[in-house]
Amino acid sequence: GESVGLHLPTLSVQEGDNSIINCAYSNSASDYFIWYKQESGKGPQFIIDIRSNMDKRQGQRVTVLLNKTVKHLSLQIAATQPGDSAVYFCAENTGNQFYFGTGTSLTVIP
Amino acid sequence: DAGVIQSPRHEVTEMGQEVTLRCKPISGHDYLFWYRQTMMRGLELLIYFNNNVPIDDSGMPEDRFSAKMPNASFSTLKIQPSEPRDSAVYFCASSLGGQGREAFFGQGTRLTVV
Numbered sequence: 001g002e003s004v005g006l007h008l009p010t011l012s013v014q015e016g017d018n019s020i021i022n023c024a025y026s027n028s029a030s031d032y033f034i035w036y037k038q039e040s041g042k043g044p045q046f047i048i049d050i051r052s053n054m055d056k057r058q059g060q061r062v063t064v065l066l067n068k069t070v071k072h073l074s075l076q077i078a079a080t081q082p083g084d085s086a087v088y089f090c091a092e093n094t095g096n097q098f099y100f101g102t103g104t105s106l107t108v109i110p
Numbered sequence: 111d112a113g114v115i116q117s118p119r120h121e122v123t124e125m126g127q128e129v130t131l132r133c134k135p136i137s138g139h140d141y142l143f144w145y146r147q148t149m150m151r152g153l154e155l156l157i158y159f160n161n162n163v164p165i166d167d168s169g170m171p172e173d174r175f176s177a178k179m180p181n182a183s184f185s186t187l188k189i190q191p192s193e194p195r196d197s198a199v200y201f202c203a204s205s206l207g208g209q210g211r212e213a214f215f216g217q218g219t220r221l222t223v224v
Contacts, residue, residue, distance in 0.1 A: 034212060043114075043201050043215030044153070089153065096141065096165065096208030100153040 008087065009104045019077040021104045023090030028071060032093035035064055035075045038103070039086045047075070047088075082108045114216035116202050122222045128190040131219045134183055135204030143213060144177055144187050145201040153201075159185065160208060192223045 013019045025033070031052040036044035050057045050064045050073075057064050063076040073090050085108045091098040115134040123129050135142045144156040157167040162179045170177070174193070179185040189196055199220050203213040 032211075036215075041217075043203075043218050046212050046214070049212060091213075096160065097155055097158065098143070098213055099155070102152045 008102060010107065011104055012107045012109055013080050015080060015082060015108050015110050017080055019075075019080045019084070019106060019108075021075045021077075021088050021106065023073040023075075023101050023104075025071050025073060025090065025092040025101070026099070027092060027094050028068070030092035030094045030099075033064070033066060033073055034091045034093070034098070035062075035073075036089045036091060036100075037084075037086045038089065044089060077106075080106075080108050082110055084108050114202055114204055114214055116200075116216035116219050118219060119217060120220045120222075122224065123192055125193055125223055126191045127223075128188065129192045129196075129221060129223075131187040131200050131202075131221070133185045133187070133202030133216060135185070135202070136206075136214055137183065139204035139206050139214075140182075141205045141208045141211070141213075142179060142185050143203040143205075144185070145203065145215075146198045147201060147218070148198045156187070158208075189221075192221075194223045197222050 034049045035047045037047050038044045048059045048062050048064050050066050055066050061078045065074045087103040087105050089103045090101045117132045140161050143158040145153050147153045156169045157177045159179045177187045199218045201215050201218045203215045205211045205213040
């Protein structure tokens with residue numbers, strides 16, 4: 001029979017525009033969060049992290065925002081490029097383990 | 111450092127056969143994680159080790175799955191006997207320190223059980 005997979009949220013943006021990818025996490029005790037990027041056929045790759053004592057952290061072209069009140073993370077990518085096309089996962093660190101969200105598929109339209 | 115190294119990259123096996131996946135973590139890292147990724151369930155943690163000792167194997171789906179870490183530079187994930195529903199991409203990751211530390215992932219092993 002037909003298999004049903006996860007309904008991966010998708011986001012399509014024009015090259016050069018800014019992208020915002022959102023993530024809701026589950027455990028209010030989580031104190032460390034990471035955004036990973038996964039390209040086709042590869043393992044997840046670290047992009048940026050943030051600790052729970054912060055609400056914003058900036059990297060090169062990327063910014064992560066953390067709202068602990070509503071348990072929400074977002075990843076902002078400035079001037080999105082074709083090479084940014086991938087699946088993006090947020091991961092929350094509870095104890096010594098990471099728990100991953102279902103991911104968002106980002107497609108950049110040239 | 112070459113990063114986390116997994117082998118093989120691809121494995122096709124027949125149902126009922128034993129499958130062994132291998133992982134070499136980044137030198138000096140003291141945590142090692144095995145994950146499974148499927149379209150149905152996303153990325154799931156199977157088991158993790160700290161200083162070669164299994165700490166939490168609650169994610170291991172069945173007794174058919176077992177993992178070992180005989181030394182700091184090598185770990186295996188074994189499935190015996192394998193079943194078609196075990197088909198997935200299996201990732202190994204390592205980190206220096208557990209809580210609050212970035213985990214580095216290998217390229218994964220794509221397992222197909224026919």
